[in-house]
Amino acid sequence: MSHEEVLHSHEGHGHDDHGHHEHHETFLSKYVFSMDHKMIAKQFLITGMVWAVLGGLMSVLFRLQLGYPEASFPWLESILGKWAKGGQITPEAYYALVTTHGTVLVFFVLTAGLSGTFANFLIPLQIGARDMASPFMNMLSYWFFFTASIIMLSSMFVETGPFSGGWTAYPPLSALGDASPGSKSGMDLWIIAMALFIVSSLLGGLNYIATILNMRTKGMSMTRLPLTIWALFFTAVLGVLSFPVLLSGMILLIFDRNFHTSFYLSDIFVNGVGALSNEGGSAILYQHLFWFLGHPEVYIILLPAMGMVSEIMSVNSRKPIFGYMAMLGSLFAIAVLAFLVWAHHMFVTGLNPFLGSIFVLLTLLIAVPSAIKVFNWLTTLWRGNIRFTPGMLFAIGFVSLFISGGLTGIWLGNAALDIHLHDTYFVIAHFHIVMGVASMFGMFAGVYHWFPKMYGRYMNNSLAYIHFWVTLAGAYLIFWPMHYEGLAGMPRRYFDFSIWESFKMFADLNRFISTVAMIVFAAQLLFLMNFFYSIFKGRKVTTLNPWQANTLEWTTPIRPGHGNWPGEIPEVHRWPYDYGKDGQDFIPQDVPVGANESHGH
Amino acid sequence: MAHTHTAEENKAVIAEIKKVTIILSVLTIVELILGFWMIGMDNAGLKLAIKGSIVILMMAKAFYIVAYFMHLKHELKNLIMTIVVPLALFIWFICAFLSDGNSFRNLRNTYNPYFKEQSTIKVEKKASPNHESTEGAHDEKAHEQK
């Protein structure tokens, strides 16, 4: 075999045998240690769902405290034990809850659950590959994530409780075991879980990049890739380049915790311990390192949702996506800017104001590609023949949330305004709408849209509509009022606001928010019910291409086996957005260009 | 085996490896000479200039290792660009971090009198560490000789 043949062999015959004959598969190799990208995607999705329920439950618990600070609920003590003595959540438990809620939702649900699921599921199917470049590494990626999950979960059961210093884990709370109960073994487990999580996301990310670049089917040039794939590609690049920086930051943190170093520590006095000998470090350094990951992380969460929304919107508007190249360029611009703006999270930490002003400028620049994307989505919808499938509704909901959450980002990106708004409920409202709920909407849209491909069945539409409207209305009812609370100066992460005269006026509002939060949480259980019921009992898919979509995943059998296509991988002849072209409703990507077809795109 | 090199290609490759090895050695030696020159130097400006040139030499070494040893120069332009362009992120990474570090020092010198004071008081060449060090080194020598 020559060198050249070796280079391209794996697309050719390396995987061909998968398509032809069935392997003998045991339960273990099919469902547990599976190397099929579709099964790994489902594993990520379901683990992510478990975490979403746990994280959501935590938010219900601390909203209970914020809404009813005076009341006591005896049943709380029976489930939380000493963390809710007398039926009231203790301050320590409250901090642990908000911290774990943040960590879990940001990393385990919206990073692993979102891009882990859809990158694994969609990349090989949409680019026309038998599987990921390295199925084995893909499997490892899931099992590292799983181990990280178990360790994070176990941190909730240690005696001193899980880490409670906020999901950003700023030192000194994270660096000194004596600083708070949650800074003890809970924090050690938190760091170990995060380190494993970083390994998982690196293994996954390298695989996604190599697959997208190297394994595209014939004719699938980069500008014929669906926007989903582009978004997942940039997501993977962001992860591969930014997670290592967090890893470095955490290694230094481990040394500070266990080996008497003072990378992040200087001039510290701990109650009951006295002045520490640690000198010369800088807590701001940790914040820089953390946010060098932390900001790209926001886009790691958001970009996959953007990509899926673009795809779903085009399919269900029966129109080509408006401005494909502009969409692509704005994805690229966002990915680059993501690395340049991290310190806008740090305007009040003592950051050099001159440096801060550069960060303001760069931050505000993000508004440009974001606006391009929003306008392109809206113009895609414009005069479209819209089908309001549940996936489409969630995609439209995503755009709505992205606009309303994104606009407040422009406020917060200004250092002068940020001094007033920093660490208030305004920030909470901003990032929950633009990053949290919006990305959840992207995830829901993806699940509803690709469920037929995943399980060969449809989800129930009526339940899905209820789910959508309750969630959309609920998201606005929860987070919109928080803007006012934040403008009034109500700080985040506080245990009880009832003791301040100035925040007493918000007592009713807080109760209202808490009530809505519980209703919205209940609506998510509806989604879960729908999801698991439909896996087994949903209406069966009978056509290959239920949404009349152009992308390659709909050319596979209804329930594709390992290897995706039973025969040859289809060749691609056109971009994925030929909807309503030359009087035809849609022309799939594998249809050759006709002789007198007009030039599109 | 279709792709093995001809004798001439082989010669060219070996010659290139030799050339790069020599270049790397020379660069390292120049760095070391600059390093020796700096020992005990009081002229802060000149010292800074030397440090600057050491950084430039370091980048040159990095270039030769990546381009020739890691073979990047002989790859397709596509691969070169996808690897070199993202590394440009380091520029802002370094600038922002270091300038904020510098600003943090200025802030501490301005607002933290203790910090400022500590950096002006000369400590006696404490007997303890130095003493210990010779002791330690001595012990070790003894060990090694056994």
Add this chain to the structure above:
Amino acid sequence: MSNVTTASSTEAKWWGGGKSPFNVEYGKVMMWYFLMSDAFTFGAFLISYGTVRFSTNGWPDPNEVFRSFPFAPEGVHAPLVFVSVMTFILIVSSVTMVLAVHAGKNMDKNGVVRNMIWTIIGGIAFLSCQAWEWNHLFHEGAWWGQNPFLNADGTASSTNFTNFFFTITGFHGFHVLSGVVINIIMLIMTLTDKFEQRGHYLMIEKAGLYWHFVDLVWVFVFTCFYLL
């Protein structure tokens, strides 16, 4: 779309799908991007080191700290000498690695084996040097959280000098160690004719990339800690 379909430039052909746009197999693409991400890990360490150094008024003079040499008589101060030996060891091992990769391309098994052995010896020699230096510094009272050295201007120094030194050289040493392990595995696979059977020595190339990266990182670590 039309411009892409009609254009027959080599660029479009490379990116057209159905083959690697880089003309390399996926493992090498992954290795390159892994090294990029590792570059960010090391970059973050070294930049943190720089940041802390910039936020501190004084810093120890490396020539006062790293000035000993194995078996040298007491009182002989030889700054930079030992570390230059270490640097040359690593450069030479990189050269033998290049030769191994080159031999692999020519399907020259003996050449691969010979050069891999030299590379492994170089790696082990480097690790031994590092072990000696760490041991020596430890006996001088330097460790994580302990810094016996004074700043260059004679003022008291924080422990961050030794903290960063041990963390970063330790992390680099860990990479060298894993590189040596990888190289030993490659050597065994070569000896058992694994690559002869596969018909190519691409694995050696990937191991080589990793090994050169370790050398590359040392260029930066060496400069940042011993020269600047």
